[in-house]
Amino acid sequence: MPRRSISDNLAPMHIQFCGANRTVTGSCHLLHVNGLRIFLDMGLYQGPRDEARRLNQYLPDHARTADAIVLSHGHLDHCGKLPVVVREGYAGPIYCTPATAEVARIVLEDSAEIQLEDADYINRRSRQPGQAPVQPLYRPSDIPHVLKLFKRVEYNRTIDLGKGVRFTFHDAGHILGSAYVLLQWDVPAANPGQPTTRSLLFTADVGRYNTPILNDPAPIPVLPDLVLTESTYGDKTHAPMDGVEQQFLDAVQFCVKNRSRLLIPAFAVGRTQTVLWYIQKFIHENKIPTIPVFVDSPMGVQVSRIHEDFPQYFDKQTTAMIAGKDLFGLTRITFATSMEQSKAINTVTGPCVIIASSPTCEFGRILHHLKFSMERPNDLLIFVGWTPPNTLGRRLQDGQNRARIFDRWYDVRCQIRTIHGLSAHADGDELIRFLTPTLRPQTTFFVVHGEAGVADTFAQRLSKSGVHRIGVPAMETVTFQTPH
Ligand SMILES: [Zn+2]
Ligand SMILES: [Zn+2]
Numbered sequence: 001m002p003r004r005s006i007s008d009n010l011a012p013m014h015i016q017f018c019g020a021n022r023t024v025t026g027s028c029h030l031l032h033v034n035g036l037r038i039f040l041d042m043g044l045y046q047g048p049r050d051e052a053r054r055l056n057q058y059l060p061d062h063a064r065t066a067d068a069i070v071l072s073h074g075h076l077d078h079c080g081k082l083p084v085v086v087r088e089g090y091a092g093p094i095y096c097t098p099a100t101a102e103v104a105r106i107v108l109e110d111s112a113e114i115q116l117e118d119a120d121y122i123n124r125r126s127r128q129p130g131q132a133p134v135q136p137l138y139r140p141s142d143i144p145h146v147l148k149l150f151k152r153v154e155y156n157r158t159i160d161l162g163k164g165v166r167f168t169f170h171d172a173g174h175i176l177g178s179a180y181v182l183l184q185w186d187v188p189a190a191n192p193g194q195p196t197t198r199s200l201l202f203t204a205d206v207g208r209y210n211t212p213i214l215n216d217p218a219p220i221p222v223l224p225d226l227v228l229t230e231s232t233y234g235d236k237t238h239a240p241m242d243g244v245e246q247q248f249l250d251a252v253q254f255c256v257k258n259r260s261r262l263l264i265p266a267f268a269v270g271r272t273q274t275v276l277w278y279i280q281k282f283i284h285e286n287k288i289p290t291i292p293v294f295v296d297s298p299m300g301v302q303v304s305r306i307h308e309d310f311p312q313y314f315d316k317q318t319t320a321m322i323a324g325k326d327l328f329g330l331t332r333i334t335f336a337t338s339m340e341q342s343k344a345i346n347t348v349t350g351p352c353v354i355i356a357s358s359p360t361c362e363f364g365r366i367l368h369h370l371k372f373s374m375e376r377p378n379d380l381l382i383f384v385g386w387t388p389p390n391t392l393g394r395r396l397q398d399g400q401n402r403a404r405i406f407d408r409w410y411d412v413r414c415q416i417r418t419i420h421g422l423s424a425h426a427d428g429d430e431l432i433r434f435l436t437p438t439l440r441p442q443t444t445f446f447v448v449h450g451e452a453g454v455a456d457t458f459a460q461r462l463s464k465s466g467v468h469r470i471g472v473p474a475m476e477t478v479t480f481q482t483p484h
Contacts, residue, residue, distance in 0.1 A: 074269065
């Protein structure tokens with residue numbers, strides 16, 4: 001791994017960038033500070049199969065013997081490699097918020113099943129006679145060993161890691177339990193009167209302002225010397241949140257009026273709960289009658305239930321709306337956990353709302369519902385987020401008039417709409433708003449968790465905002481020494 005130094009002074013600390021460098025997945029950074037080795041995140045790389053297998057089997061140096069892992073949130077690209085490091089011998093603490101421990105458990109259990117299916121698929125499709133079978137990256141039996149290492153830490157509580165190093169989680173407003181990390185460490189004074197503490201801000205994934213359910217990202221309480229910032233949408237401006245509610249309402253009212261089906265392909269963590277929240281709000285406000293709602297995703301079901309265990313994390317509007325009651329209407333929703341329950345939904349003609357994964361429409365239970373609705377002119381398919389290129393979801397969004405699902409072609413007669421503005425990630429303006437106090441010449445920035453061009457664009461924006469020292473690291477080790 002290449003090494004470079006970005007300044008020249010006392011109290012060096014090294015950062016080994018091990019993932020989410022010039023890409024958005026596989027978040028993982030190793031800090032060497034005051035003799036401790038601390039990982040920030042241990043995420044899975046998600047991408048083309050061969051590359052993903054190679055990168056996900058790679059273990060950073062010292063992974064087995066690190067002193068701590070600090071986990072920002074439960075998305076797979078931040079926690080998905082934990083079972084690999086634990087199986088290979090890591091036995092130290094994994095710090096995370098209590099809600100992240102629950103979300104990560106569900107996400108990892110689901111991921112282990114997918115790893116099994118994936119290995120099975122490869123062995124069936126491309127294994128040569130006499131060749132050893134491909135092993136899954138990890139199995140469901142690996143997950144309990146990870147869960148045993150979780151140490152639950154509430155927001156704003158400082159944890160002493162020893163050797164003068166400590167950290168605090170603060171609410172990042174991205175998904176339930178998500179945190180940004182403020183890490184501080186003591187250094188010897190170079191001269192009398194000089195500061196003897198250094199600090200690092202790891203933004204992980206930053207949420208948005210004024211979104212339903214979650215709080216806004218908490219203001220940064222300490223001015224850091226060093227910032228590792230995400231840049232996922234650093235070059236974009238999201239559609240405003242204001243129009244989202246009305247677009248949703250129009251869609252549900254259309255289905256009520258036409259007694260048709262509203263299909264929403266959505267991620268299980270975060271987006272499914274936002275959709276449920278809007279529907280519950282419309283019912284509360286008597287804008288729609290109580291109509292059947294189906295969540296056809298075992299993970300979506302589990303994550304929705306977990307939200308109810310953490311009402312202390314909700315924003316004021318949500319807390320006032322539910323007043324301790326049924327946040328997502330879970331008592332009335334039909335949750336399909338088994339395949340039989342999923343198939344039964346196909347006989348329901350409407351009005352109804354069906355939420356299922358995956359947004360790509362390439363796999364998952366949404367496909368069965370799409371088949372049924374594709375040629376029904378009054379059924380409505382709504383996309384509530386970004387859809388990757390070269391997927392069925394994107395082609396439908398782009399207006400393709402025929403679609404192949406499983407074994408046959410369908411005419412696309414249903415209505416298709418996209419509701420923009422529901423991202424869980426801050427856009428460029430929101431990132432700058434969040435980072436504002438840190439935008440000063442003495443702060444050093446590393447831009448991570450963004451595609452190469454996007455990270456560079458965001459770095460340029462930082463430089464126009466008063467930051468002088470900015471790096472967009474590749475997989476490399478950088479030595480950081482505070483300037484005076
Ligand atoms: Zn995330
Ligand atoms: Zn992420």
